Amino acid sequence: MLDTFVPGKVAALTGYIAGQPVESKQLLEVRSPYDGGMAGTVTLASKSHTEAAIEAGLKGGVKLSRYERFAILDKTRQLLEEKKEEFAALITAESGLCIRESRYEVGRARDVLHFAALEALKDDGQIFSCDISPQGKARKIFTVREPLNLAVAITPFNHPLNQVAHKIAPAIATGTPVILKPSEKTPLTAIRLSELLYQAGLPHYMLSVLLGPTAEVAEVLVADPRVELVSFTGSVAVGKHIAKNAGYKKVILELGGNDPLIVLEDADMELAVMLAAEGAYRNSGQRCTAVKRILVQDSIHDEFVRKLVERTKEYVTGDPASPETRVGTVIDEPAAIYLEDVVKKAVAQGAEVLTGGNRRGAQMEPTVIVNVPRDAQMVVQESFGPLAPVMKVRDLDDAIQLANSTAFGLSSGIVTNDMQKAIKAVKELRMGTVNINEVPGYRIESSPFGGIKDSGLGIKEGVIEAMKCFTYVKTFSLPW
Ligand SMILES: NC(=O)c1ccc[n+]([C@@H]2O[C@H](COP(=O)([O-])OP(=O)(O)OC[C@H]3O[C@@H](n4cnc5c(N)ncnc54)[C@H](O)[C@@H]3O)[C@@H](O)[C@H]2O)c1
Numbered sequence: 001m002l003d004t005f006v007p008g009k010v011a012a013l014t015g016y017i018a019g020q021p022v023e024s025k026q027l028l029e030v031r032s033p034y035d036g037g038m039a040g041t042v043t044l045a046s047k048s049h050t051e052a053a054i055e056a057g058l059k060g061g062v063k064l065s066r067y068e069r070f071a072i073l074d075k076t077r078q079l080l081e082e083k084k085e086e087f088a089a090l091i092t093a094e095s096g097l098c099i100r101e102s103r104y105e106v107g108r109a110r111d112v113l114h115f116a117a118l119e120a121l122k123d124d125g126q127i128f129s130c131d132i133s134p135q136g137k138a139r140k141i142f143t144v145r146e147p148l149n150l151a152v153a154i155t156p157f158n159h160p161l162n163q164v165a166h167k168i169a170p171a172i173a174t175g176t177p178v179i180l181k182p183s184e185k186t187p188l189t190a191i192r193l194s195e196l197l198y199q200a201g202l203p204h205y206m207l208s209v210l211l212g213p214t215a216e217v218a219e220v221l222v223a224d225p226r227v228e229l230v231s232f233t234g235s236v237a238v239g240k241h242i243a244k245n246a247g248y249k250k251v252i253l254e255l256g257g258n259d260p261l262i263v264l265e266d267a268d269m270e271l272a273v274m275l276a277a278e279g280a281y282r283n284s285g286q287r288c289t290a291v292k293r294i295l296v297q298d299s300i301h302d303e304f305v306r307k308l309v310e311r312t313k314e315y316v317t318g319d320p321a322s323p324e325t326r327v328g329t330v331i332d333e334p335a336a337i338y339l340e341d342v343v344k345k346a347v348a349q350g351a352e353v354l355t356g357g358n359r360r361g362a363q364m365e366p367t368v369i370v371n372v373p374r375d376a377q378m379v380v381q382e383s384f385g386p387l388a389p390v391m392k393v394r395d396l397d398d399a400i401q402l403a404n405s406t407a408f409g410l411s412s413g414i415v416t417n418d419m420q421k422a423i424k425a426v427k428e429l430r431m432g433t434v435n436i437n438e439v440p441g442y443r444i445e446s447s448p449f450g451g452i453k454d455s456g457l458g459i460k461e462g463v464i465e466a467m468k469c470f471t472y473v474k475t476f477s478l479p480w
């Protein structure tokens, strides 16, 4: 167990089977996408470790009271607060996200732990009187939410701490044992959070953390019939594969996004430019809810683009550990090469790069690209990086049609001062979220979150909704 992470010092960590270190000679090296420096190593699990983790979770142990769940999560929040700089540095070391984003993410995870702790204390039952119809009876029906025997949580790389918190905190708040399989690209932060939970008194059977070859860990976890829930966040391709591999069990899928920001001619221009830049470049553009398409009404297009180019130049790149840096690297060089390639393809189709477009290793420059064809790969598929593709739209109807035209339906934003147009957008955009005069990704950690179409099955997460995912409803009735 790592006492504290010191930037530059290699964090030698292990996975955990119900609190016991995964003993393995197979090590995963985790290197900085920025300079290739070694951020840490993690022991890799094999199929036998996976089996052992499933057995340990199912075996169970002391059942936690609501107060005990609250206390463990709240203690973990306190520990995270004490170690916030360590965690921010670790996120940056393994992901290449700039330290300013990493610090922001630690604050988000702190909120997740806080809200989950509070939810652990809340009763969520319902009462139904049965004497409400001519054939009614003098009875009442009551509901309670019961924990599952065992859940599996699989998380992506882009929020190494907060994505993990969003899975395991609600599981713990409900009393459901969970096996976490974080991304092999950013495993260190996930393991450190798990260590804080053990330190806070979490009974070891409640949590295992495994990394390893997909066939020996993730695939086994997803397919095991004893697992009652797979909660997955990641790409569409993997999510759809999991849906097939999971068999007869509950599956939660939070998948890709291709979020539009609509800017109408009556918009506050400065606000629109700020939201476009923040939405496209924050977290190196690696958010499922990042602004990935900017749909600007043609009458204001040229002024908007000029201002966006100016604003984009403020998003400096560089050493992600420097507080001056506003856009760190993307997760690895292949991801940056993909971004560079989709930009080149759009240019070959007639688009024009006004700023950025260059790549150095895993660093992709914040890029404004205009006249992007509506069938360009970078706006039809998900581009996971600091790109700001701008397309003209005639009016709101044209914008809504274009926004709804891709396979995704996660989040969206519209910048307008016309209330009727804002309401029309909320009604007609087929998305999980429509934010007015805000970035598509705006949310609080406890609000319902998730998309439809290829973005998800319409089952929401966010701390409060996730509690429902990690439980099942039991009803009982009594004469009354
Ligand atoms: N909707 C959301 O809330 C949300 C949030 C973050 C990221 N994402 C999406 O995630 C993607 C980026 O993250 P990523 O590259 O880590 O995604 P990914 O799908 O490549 O990997 C996600 C997780 O799935 C695991 N995995 C890979 N193959 C698997 C298999 N066969 N069975 C089970 N698990 C498997 C990975 O090891 C990782 O832990 C983007 O598409 C982004 O939009 C969505």
Ligand SMILES: O=C[C@H](O)CS(=O)(=O)O
Pocket: 158, 159, 162, 163, 233, 286, 287, 288, 289, 290, 441, 443
């Ligand atoms: O990347 C997608 C995230 O899960 C949602 S958020 O952007 O962190 O809110």
